[in-house]
Amino acid sequence: MTNPEIYKATQEVCARHGRRLPENWEAEIRQTLQSHCASSPQYNGQDDFFVHHDRGVWSCKVTSPMRFKASQHLKMAALLDKQAELSRERAQKQASMAEVFRMLARRATAKEAEIEPRLALPAPPGPHEPIEVWENFLTEVTAMSEAAQKPRTILYAEHMIALKKEELVPTPSNLPFLVAMIDEPGPFGDNLSEWRQLLSDVEQLPDSVQKRHTVNRAKQMIATKLWENKTGSSL
Structure with missing residues (x-):
């Protein structure tokens, strides 16, 4: 682009955003071009x-600022903040431009969230599946490309594996099998609050093999319900 074309584009952008150009703005543009050109x-x-x-003819090596990623906008804002600290005369203008880039960064962040590719992760195993199935699931998800739900899914799988390992711990031989019994939630009470209530009630009972089994199962169901609520999925 030639200098006149750059000046015209700058005027159009400022007019579109209701921003008044400062004095000597054309010289400021030339100075910006020169200070960011290695030659x-x-x-x-x-x-x-x-x-x-050539004289008055420039091109840009980087993507148009309007297409910057959020991180690029923030880098430009930081650069302008630094320039504002070095020059009192231009401090207000540079700080204002830095704020514009921070605003663009916020917009870019929102846009990136909207268009973020949603990589389809495999559905987790059911809570009744054995530990080997959960370990295979964790390995599969960990090896996949990054996706919005990947970190949360990995944490869920790791939590379930930890609970499955607790199930495999031998119980003391002198521990009674059953002291008291509390029914698990039925089909119409199969929700997070009912499982939490069951866990609270069972933990008050004397220790027994059945109590430990029920506590562990309740924790697994609570983890499953929490994961379903956060992801909008249902196993």
């Missing part, structure tokens, strides 16, 4: 964004 004597030594082809 320019005014190059700042670190941010090589532009290419100088």
Whole structure:
């Protein structure tokens, strides 16, 4: 682009956003181009964004700022904040431009969340599946590409495996098999609050083989219900 084309584009963008151009803004643009061009004597030594082809003719090496990722907007904001600290005369303008990039970063973050590819993860095993099935599931999910639900799914699988391991711990030989009995939630009470209530009630009972089994099962069901609530899935 030529300098006049860059000036015109700058005026259009500022008019669109209701921002008034400062005095000597054309000189500021030229200074910005030169300080961010490695072949320019005014190059700042670190941010090589532009290419100088001929007198008043430039091109940009990076993606248009309107298509920056959130992290790129934040980098530009940090750069402008640094420049504002170095120059009192331009501090207000640079700080204002930095705020614009932070606003663009917030918009980009929201947009990236909307368009984030939702990689389909395999459905977790049921809570009654043995530990080997859960370990295979964890291995499979861990090896997959990053996805929004991957970290949460890994934590869920690790928690279930830990509970499955507790089931395999031998109980003391002198421990009674059954002292008291509390029924588990039925089909119409199969929800998070009912399982939490069952766990609370059973934990008050004297120790027994059945109590330990029921406590562990309640914890597994609570973990499953929590995962279903957070992901909108149902096993």
